[in-house]
Amino acid sequence: MKDGHVTHGVGDKYVRAVATAAQAVPVMLPSLGPLMRLPELLQRLDGLVLTGSPSNVHPSLYGVTPTKAHEPYDESRDATSLDLAIMAIDMGVPLLAICRGLQELNVALGGTLQAEVHEVDGRLDHRAPDHPELDVMYGERHRIEIAPGGLLERILGERTIEVNSLHRQAIDRLAPRLRIEATAPDGTIEAVSVPDAKAFALAVQWHPEYRVTDNPQSQRLFEAFGDAVRVRAGAGTGAAGPRLAAVTA
Numbered sequence: 001m002k003d004g005h006v007t008h009g010v011g012d013k014y015v016r017a018v019a020t021a022a023q024a025v026p027v028m029l030p031s032l033g034p035l036m037r038l039p040e041l042l043q044r045l046d047g048l049v050l051t052g053s054p055s056n057v058h059p060s061l062y063g064v065t066p067t068k069a070h071e072p073y074d075e076s077r078d079a080t081s082l083d084l085a086i087m088a089i090d091m092g093v094p095l096l097a098i099c100r101g102l103q104e105l106n107v108a109l110g111g112t113l114q115a116e117v118h119e120v121d122g123r124l125d126h127r128a129p130d131h132p133e134l135d136v137m138y139g140e141r142h143r144i145e146i147a148p149g150g151l152l153e154r155i156l157g158e159r160t161i162e163v164n165s166l167h168r169q170a171i172d173r174l175a176p177r178l179r180i181e182a183t184a185p186d187g188t189i190e191a192v193s194v195p196d197a198k199a200f201a202l203a204v205q206w207h208p209e210y211r212v213t214d215n216p217q218s219q220r221l222f223e224a225f226g227d228a229v230r231v232r233a234g235a236g237t238g239a240a241g242p243r244l245a246a247v248t249a
Contacts, residue, residue, distance in 0.1 A: 050101025
């Protein structure tokens with residue numbers, strides 16, 4: 001809600017990363033659920049980004065009783081993005097999911113989430129620091145260990161990197177179709193892929209979109225996604241150049 005009105009929006013850093021690092025044309029999708037005619041929509045797109053958000057996936061979607069710790073919600077987005085994730089994977093639309101997007105992907109494929117990870121014994125506090133400067137808020141928080149032989153290692157060419165991972169919730173039970181690509185020092189899952197997807201399908205818990213061109217690893221992530229977008233575009237039209245990549249509100 002904004003000034004009493006239901007509003008659809010997306011952070012500039014996401015659309016700018018698609019345009020600059022992935023070199024695709026960003027198209028913002030409203031959260032209208034079935035009104036979006038999702039299968040027909042995806043036929044017209046060459047890639048999909050599931051963005052981060054202040055909201056959380058509603059716990060009823062993974063069989064958990066809602067509590068204050070699970071809030072805030074955006075059920076309109078849930079009704080759009082979870083279906084979009086499954087359809088993109090099965091239709092061969094390249095998928096890059098970020099933060100909430102990773103959690104959506106896990107829930108969409110049958111996994112569960114842990115609320116308030118910092119309250120779990122042995123876990124780090126993954127929440128964003130309370131600081132007015134964005135560069136501090138989105139600064140590197142901890143390292144991740146990248147799984148050998150996986151998609152993320154092939155993209156980055158590294159086994160350990162520092163990431164700006166900012167989140168209250170995280171994957172609890174991993175969905176059956178997902179493969180762990182990276183973990184934090186406390187065991188929190190920080191990246192996953194979909195091995196049986198028909199195209200590129202990668203999700204990360206951190207925020208590579210922030211100042212993407214200033215970070216070589218973030219740049220490589222979006223470049224890999226952009227390459228997959230162009231492969232789909234070329235297969236469908238034979239055209240070259242920038243292509244469409246949708247981002248959820």
